[in-house]
Amino acid sequence: MNFWFTIREGFKGxxxxxxxxxxxxxxxxxxxxxxSVFLIVSLNIDSWISQLRSKLExxxxxxxxKSDNEIQLIQQxxxxxxxxxxxxxxxxxxxxxxxxxxxGQNIYSILNSNPLPASFVLKLKKEHQNAQSAQIITSEISKxxxxxxxxxxxxxxxxxxxxxxxxxxGGILIIVLLITITFILLYNTxxxxxxxxxxxxxxxKLVGAKKSFIKRPxxxxxxxxxxxxxxxxxxxxxxxxxxxIRFVYPYLILKSExxxxxxxxxxxxxxxxxxxxxxxxxxxx
Amino acid sequence: xxxxYNVHTKIDNSVILNNITFRILKGEFVFLKGSxxxxxxxxxxxxxxxxxxxxxxxxxxxxSSAKISDKEIPFLRRKLGVIFQDFKLLSDRNVFDNVxxxxxxxGAKSNEIKRKVMRVLTEVNLGQKxxxxxxxxxxxxxxxxxxxxxxxxxxxxxxxxxxxxxxxTKTSVEIMEILEKINRQGTAVLMATHSQEILKKYKHxxxxxxxxxxxxE
Numbered sequence: 001m002n003f004w005f006t007i008r009e010g011f012k013g014x015x016x017x018x019x020x021x022x023x024x025x026x027x028x029x030x031x032x033x034x035x036s037v038f039l040i041v042s043l044n045i046d047s048w049i050s051q052l053r054s055k056l057e058x059x060x061x062x063x064x065x066k067s068d069n070e071i072q073l074i075q076q077x078x079x080x081x082x083x084x085x086x087x088x089x090x091x092x093x094x095x096x097x098x099x100x101x102x103x104g105q106n107i108y109s110i111l112n113s114n115p116l117p118a119s120f121v122l123k124l125k126k127e128h129q130n131a132q133s134a135q136i137i138t139s140e141i142s143k144x145x146x147x148x149x150x151x152x153x154x155x156x157x158x159x160x161x162x163x164x165x166x167x168x169x170g171g172i173l174i175i176v177l178l179i180t181i182t183f184i185l186l187y188n189t190x191x192x193x194x195x196x197x198x199x200x201x202x203x204x205k206l207v208g209a210k211k212s213f214i215k216r217p218x219x220x221x222x223x224x225x226x227x228x229x230x231x232x233x234x235x236x237x238x239x240x241x242x243x244x245i246r247f248v249y250p251y252l253i254l255k256s257e258x259x260x261x262x263x264x265x266x267x268x269x270x271x272x273x274x275x276x277x278x279x280x281x282x283x284x285x
Numbered sequence: 286x287x288x289x290y291n292v293h294t295k296i297d298n299s300v301i302l303n304n305i306t307f308r309i310l311k312g313e314f315v316f317l318k319g320s321x322x323x324x325x326x327x328x329x330x331x332x333x334x335x336x337x338x339x340x341x342x343x344x345x346x347x348x349s350s351a352k353i354s355d356k357e358i359p360f361l362r363r364k365l366g367v368i369f370q371d372f373k374l375l376s377d378r379n380v381f382d383n384v385x386x387x388x389x390x391x392g393a394k395s396n397e398i399k400r401k402v403m404r405v406l407t408e409v410n411l412g413q414k415x416x417x418x419x420x421x422x423x424x425x426x427x428x429x430x431x432x433x434x435x436x437x438x439x440x441x442x443x444x445x446x447x448x449x450x451x452x453x454t455k456t457s458v459e460i461m462e463i464l465e466k467i468n469r470q471g472t473a474v475l476m477a478t479h480s481q482e483i484l485k486k487y488k489h490x491x492x493x494x495x496x497x498x499x500x501x502e
Binding site: 005199200202205206207208209210211 | 335355359360362363373375390
């Protein structure tokens, strides 16, 4: 099989059907751009949520009557609990300082004594930064003798847990929908291209070209369109993100993986849509 | 070499061919005569297996319409040369590439392509116009390009569907002379025509078909 002939024919398809090539590539660029918008939004929401989760702290208040030794024993017990990333001890004095920092007044000057209990501030490991784990860990710590109360932002973490799945599912659905639309657009444009070039296909058939030989230039053309579309979409996304960072929202995150995803999608959409449309056309000899 | 056995063909419930039986031998020149719509093109399409009989069988060399698989069709067609009234040339490539096309699809090497294309173009007297595009050629020249493309794979038969239908008398004669020459070199020719002039001038075996029925020879 003449490899270069096939490649050349694939490239020639571009100049032969300029309008349909332009329509195909534009629709790919448009759809991939929309897909990347959703990817970037998801990426940023995800990173924002991770940050929120990482801020999740359990505050364990110790019975005021406990001595330093007993507090040490409590710490040892807490240490054994699974899922903790960090344990910080806040003594009664530290608590008083925190109070002063937060309210601007010394607790001794208000109450003549320090009623604030000592506490431990616990951070959870990444995989435990969710409502269920926080609940389990809290109940385990509460059982330890000398622990008066465990508090954390229960409401916030529950809301995140409840809505994150809906958010992810919605994002995936929208992306699948966009991919399907791009696929159908390209499938139909390539069918039009094939129809416009039915003469060359007819002649190929007449002179004894195998089906695979006839298909290949169209598939190569489809792949080229997909990859080129992805390239343009990447450029558009890059500059759009730059502009947003500069003028609208400086914290926007863009990862290079998004470009890789766009290229893979472009390739796959180009390959599959052209392969399917040419296959449909060549069902009979 | 080519045999039709009681071929019946229906398309969309109308009978196109009705009990056709004939045989074409190696190296023969045969006219297929009949008015428009008589079934001449259908017979040719049966030979290059673009269409299959509803009943009966067509045998072309080692291939039978009853048994041929999709994968074998390209190999059958490489043994045939087909030319049409409307030439069916690719307007976006020059004479050389139009002819080379038939070899390229078979995966021939570029040296072999150059050598063979120039040989057949010389045979149809178009070597000097190899870089011209179909639109720059006369009708007769375009048909000669089509003939060059048809013979480049050394077919055992040329199937010609009204090859002079779009040409004036003088040019028709030129095309006929080329087909005669190809035939003298051993390639069979089956030519569909309704031109009385050609049938009178060139004396060959003639199959007459009317309303899908083959008249007795």
